[in-house]
Amino acid sequence: MIKQYRIAVVTGASAGIGLAAARKLARESVKLVLVARREDKLRALAEELSGETECHPLPCDLRDSENLARLFKSLPDAFAAVDILVNNAGLALGLEPAHRASWEDWRVMMDVNCVALAQLTHLLLPGMVARNCGHIVNIGSIAGSYPYVGGNVYGATKAFVKQFSLNLKADLLGTSVRVTSIEPGMVGGTEFSLVRFKGDERKAVGVYEDAEPLDAEAVADAVVWAVSRPAGVNINRIELMPVCQAPGQTAVVRKSP
Numbered sequence: 001m002i003k004q005y006r007i008a009v010v011t012g013a014s015a016g017i018g019l020a021a022a023r024k025l026a027r028e029s030v031k032l033v034l035v036a037r038r039e040d041k042l043r044a045l046a047e048e049l050s051g052e053t054e055c056h057p058l059p060c061d062l063r064d065s066e067n068l069a070r071l072f073k074s075l076p077d078a079f080a081a082v083d084i085l086v087n088n089a090g091l092a093l094g095l096e097p098a099h100r101a102s103w104e105d106w107r108v109m110m111d112v113n114c115v116a117l118a119q120l121t122h123l124l125l126p127g128m129v130a131r132n133c134g135h136i137v138n139i140g141s142i143a144g145s146y147p148y149v150g151g152n153v154y155g156a157t158k159a160f161v162k163q164f165s166l167n168l169k170a171d172l173l174g175t176s177v178r179v180t181s182i183e184p185g186m187v188g189g190t191e192f193s194l195v196r197f198k199g200d201e202r203k204a205v206g207v208y209e210d211a212e213p214l215d216a217e218a219v220a221d222a223v224v225w226a227v228s229r230p231a232g233v234n235i236n237r238i239e240l241m242p243v244c245q246a247p248g249q250t251a252v253v254r255k256s257p
Contacts, residue, residue, distance in 0.1 A: 002028040002228045004133060005083035009033040009124065011062065011116075012089030014041035016190030017139060020220035021086055026052040028224065033079050035089070037061055054078065062089055062116035063108075072123045081131065082124050084227055087117045088139045090157070092196045095150035106153040113157035118164065125168075128177045135227045138165045139219070140183040142239060146247050158183070162237065169236060178234045180226040185241035188213035214242045
């Protein structure tokens, strides 16, 4: 049970892990600021959750930093004292090796996975510190610890999320504000791979073929577990993988005889 927190911001709330986390937090009677680009999906989710909690849909593009700042500085009074920030919005684009990758893809990943995450933290953290109450939950990835071919900038952005989380916790020493980095492995049943391959369903489905990946619910469970620990406990990192996955060996290229 979540005792100390009342209001949560969930980014990427229209699908996948964000959607699952919003639903689970609603069951804990936490009021929700739901953030995503697709207004229709946010409003449908707010209606779905209306019997469990109050919701404030906030449709926006996280890459529009000026609008993002304006929206969060003008939150309604009933949603202004944010206790939980779930920085879930993020994406991977492409699997090309670095020398053939699209610069625009790299820039979008850095803008969403790093810049927007940092900006939202910068906007909401001072209020948490002033109230001496809050929890930043950043959704990272095992890609931030274990490189793979084609992961280049995506993996680097998730390494940023991990290190940013740990450094936040160092700066917050002496306050009651907590920080957790949640780092899942392969997660199926979301739009992640469909976005990565820009709508190519064949490629997206192929990622999970003959495997049993995690689902969004499993990652959302980790979010709720972390924020529901006793107030004196900080969960620094949670790394979770499906049983069918493990950290791989380093790659070796061998010369032909």
